[in-house]
Amino acid sequence: MSKISVKNPIVNMNGDEMARVIWNKIQNQMILPYVDLKLITFDLSIISRDKTNDFITKEAANEIKKQQVGVKCATITPDDKRVKEYSLKKKYPSPNGTIRNILKGTIFREPIIIEKIPKIVNHWNKPVVIARHAFGDIYRSQEISITKKGKLTLCFEDENNKKEQKLIHNFESKGVGLAYFNTFDSIYDFASSCFNFALIRKIPLFLSTKNTILQRYDEAFKEIFDDVYKGFKSKFEKNKLTYQHRLIDDMVACLMKWSGGFLWACKNYDGDVMSDLVAQGFGSLGLMSSVLQSPDGKILKTEAAHGTVTSHYRQHQKGLQTSTNPIASIFAWSRALKHRAKLDSNLKLERFALQLETICIETLNKGFMTKDLALMCGPQQKWVTTNEFFEIIKNKIEN
Ligand code: NAP
Ligand code: MG
Numbered sequence: 001m002s003k004i005s006v007k008n009p010i011v012n013m014n015g016d017e018m019a020r021v022i023w024n025k026i027q028n029q030m031i032l033p034y035v036d037l038k039l040i041t042f043d044l045s046i047i048s049r050d051k052t053n054d055f056i057t058k059e060a061a062n063e064i065k066k067q068q069v070g071v072k073c074a075t076i077t078p079d080d081k082r083v084k085e086y087s088l089k090k091k092y093p094s095p096n097g098t099i100r101n102i103l104k105g106t107i108f109r110e111p112i113i114i115e116k117i118p119k120i121v122n123h124w125n126k127p128v129v130i131a132r133h134a135f136g137d138i139y140r141s142q143e144i145s146i147t148k149k150g151k152l153t154l155c156f157e158d159e160n161n162k163k164e165q166k167l168i169h170n171f172e173s174k175g176v177g178l179a180y181f182n183t184f185d186s187i188y189d190f191a192s193s194c195f196n197f198a199l200i201r202k203i204p205l206f207l208s209t210k211n212t213i214l215q216r217y218d219e220a221f222k223e224i225f226d227d228v229y230k231g232f233k234s235k236f237e238k239n240k241l242t243y244q245h246r247l248i249d250d251m252v253a254c255l256m257k258w259s260g261g262f263l264w265a266c267k268n269y270d271g272d273v274m275s276d277l278v279a280q281g282f283g284s285l286g287l288m289s290s291v292l293q294s295p296d297g298k299i300l301k302t303e304a305a306h307g308t309v310t311s312h313y314r315q316h317q318k319g320l321q322t323s324t325n326p327i328a329s330i331f332a333w334s335r336a337l338k339h340r341a342k343l344d345s346n347l348k349l350e351r352f353a354l355q356l357e358t359i360c361i362e363t364l365n366k367g368f369m370t371k372d373l374a375l376m377c378g379p380q381q382k383w384v385t386t387n388e389f390f391e392i393i394k395n396k397i398e399n
Contacts, residue, residue, distance in 0.1 A: 004348045009038040010340055011064045011301075013095075015073030016045050017308035018316055022326045022386065023073040026333055029394050034352060035337070040067065044095050046076045050088050057095045061102035068343055070301040071336035072099075073329070074308045096292075099301060105292040106131050106193035108263070109275045109305055111282035112289060112331055116365045117373050121281040126261030128278050131197065132271025133190045133221075139268055141180035152177045187221055189295040191228040194265045195243070196297030199235055204242045207265040208251035221267065279305065284372050286325030289332060300339040304328030321385040323371035327360055330393075359396045368392050 014023055031037065042060035049056060064070035076082055077094040100107065110129045113119075146152065152168040168177065198205040207225045209218035222245050229236075229243050236243060246254065248270060255264070255278075266274055279288045288305035305328060312322040334353040341350035364373065367381070374383035384392070 003034060003036040004346075004352055006035060006037040006340060006346060006349055007344050008069075008340065009040050009067050010336055011060060011067050011070040012039040012041045013044045013060050013070060013072040013075075014041065015075040015308060017074075017076070017310055017313035018322065018324050019074035019304070019306075019308040019329065020045065021313070021316060022324060022329050025386075025390055026326060026330055029390060030330065030356065030397065031333055031337075034397065035349065037340075044072070044075050046078060046082065046086050046088070046092075049075075049092055049095070050086065053089070054092045054098070057098045058102065060095075061099040064099070064103060064299060064301055068299045069336050069340045070099075070299075071332050072096075072301060072303040074304060074306060076308055096303075100134060100292055103292060103294055103299055103301065104189055105294045105299065105301070106190055106197070107134060107290060107292050108197055109279070109288060109290050111279065112287045112327060112361075113260075113282070114287065114361055114364045114373075116367065117283055117287070117369075117376055119281065119283050121256070124260045124281060126259055128255065128260045128282075129197075129201070129203065129263045130271055130275045130278055131190075131194050131263060131265045132275060133187070133266065133268050134271070135186040135190070135268065136182035137180050137268040138178075141178055144177040146171050146175040146177060149173070154179055182217070182220070184220070184224060187224045188228065190265070191225045192295035193293050193297070194225075194263060195228055195232045195236075196295070197293055198241060198243070198263045199232065199239065200297055201263070202239055202241065203261060203263050204244075205263045205265060206243075206251060206254075207245045208248040208270060209245065209267060210248050211245075212247060218267075225265070275305075283376055284325065286328055286370065286372050289328050289335065291335060298343075300336065302332040302335045302339075304332050321387065323383055323389075324386045325370040325372050326386065326389065327364070330360055331357060356397070359393060363389075363392055363396065 014020060040063055042056055044057055044060060075095045078088055078091050082088065083091050108129050108131050110127050113125065113127055150171055152171060153165050154168055155163055155165040157163045194205055207221065209221050211218040211222050225245060251264065279285060285306040290303050290305040292301040293299065309324055312324045315322050334356045337349055337353040341353060368384055368389065370386065370389055371383040374381040
């Protein structure tokens with residue numbers, strides 16, 4: 001089979017530990033032998049980030065902006081233990097956060113559904129895609145401990161030192177307080193990302209808030225989505241797609257009742273919680289993909305939602321075989337290729353990416369799978385090692 005030629009490059013970000021081992025295998029065994037593709041590679045391993053004082057992460061993000069397609073391996077976000085383990089100069093921030101801040105995009109988390117693999121929520125047979133507004137709210141809040149009697153107020157002071165103040169509570173005894181914020185710019189970007197994603201993927205969109213209680217704060221989310229929808233309404237109708245705002249409690253009930261097949265735009269905290277709930281409901285972290293998309297839908301960075309799988313890496317370091325699931329990482333590659341194909345109008349590349357996904361799904365449905373998935377199927381289900389799984393997929397691509 002002759003190699004598929006690709007006109008424009010893809011930004012490839014390598015990472016850490018077991019995820020890196022798998023990453024190199026995918027790149028060298030499943031992609032580069034079949035696709036004549038220029039990769040602009042950045043090593044985002046913790047060692048390389050430390051060496052460059054994390055400059056390499058910003059460089060990578062800026063290159064994604066230029067090329068419009070990036071694919072990223074899982075990376076270590078250092079905690080105190082990691083700082084010691086790698087003798088790091090400092091506790092660097094999460095690379096995903098740095099890249100997101102530069103691209104100003106939204107993260108969409110989507111399960112890969114495999115018929116053979118049982119789900120905890122049995123009737124979810126189409127993906128529930130969670131979009132999390134990853135800005136502001138409790139993640140950028142200020143807290144205060146109240147240790148004596150007194151008044152807690154919320155105060156806004158404008159540029160001319162004019163103040164608007166509200167009484168929050170008159171404390172008679174000890175307690176706690178909190179204030180948080182969001183910006184319209186960020187909510188507009190979030191809304192645009194969501195409408196574009198729904199349109200590209202042809203799935204309906206729901207936004208959830210608690211605007212009955214937060215009649216200004218959450219209402220602002222609803223109003224901004226309504227405003228952005230004006231620009232999408234005719235395209236949505238043409239594609240028989242719908243957009244709806246629902247109360248968060250109502251939306252949670254719908255999630256359990258419905259069988260999936262929609263995009264759910266969540267506020268920051270809701271998205272944090274719901275993406276873990278949905279991941280668990282669908283099964284394994286090894287089947288959860290994640291994409292960061294710019295508000296205009298043109299820039300896409302794909303990755304697996306899981307981490308570097310440290311426990312498996314420790315085994316690998318000892319020379320032992322592991323059974324690490326590469327599906328979410330393979331889908332990160334196939335989705336990046338699909339986006340490149342769409343931007344370049346490269347039909348052959350699109351077909352290759354689709355074929356790669358189909359082969360993965362068929363392989364799992366035939367009962368060849370890694371241990372994490374076998375455990376979900378039950379005690380009678382056999383499993384294969386990481387290397388055996390790669391061999392099976394590689395053989396299928398070639399035949
Ligand atoms: P993790 O790497 O996702 O692994 C947690 C556990 O989930 C593993 O120990 C393993 O369970 C199972 N698992 C996850 N992915 C799997 C796969 N592909 N195949 C089979 N099993 C899989 O999360 P973590 O252990 O909390 O974090 C490890 C490192 O990853 C941390 O340094 C963290 O900073 C980083 N991280 C990075 C990202 C990212 O770059 N996007 C995301 C999350 C975490 P068993 O051990 O039971 O087999
Ligand atoms: Mg969480």
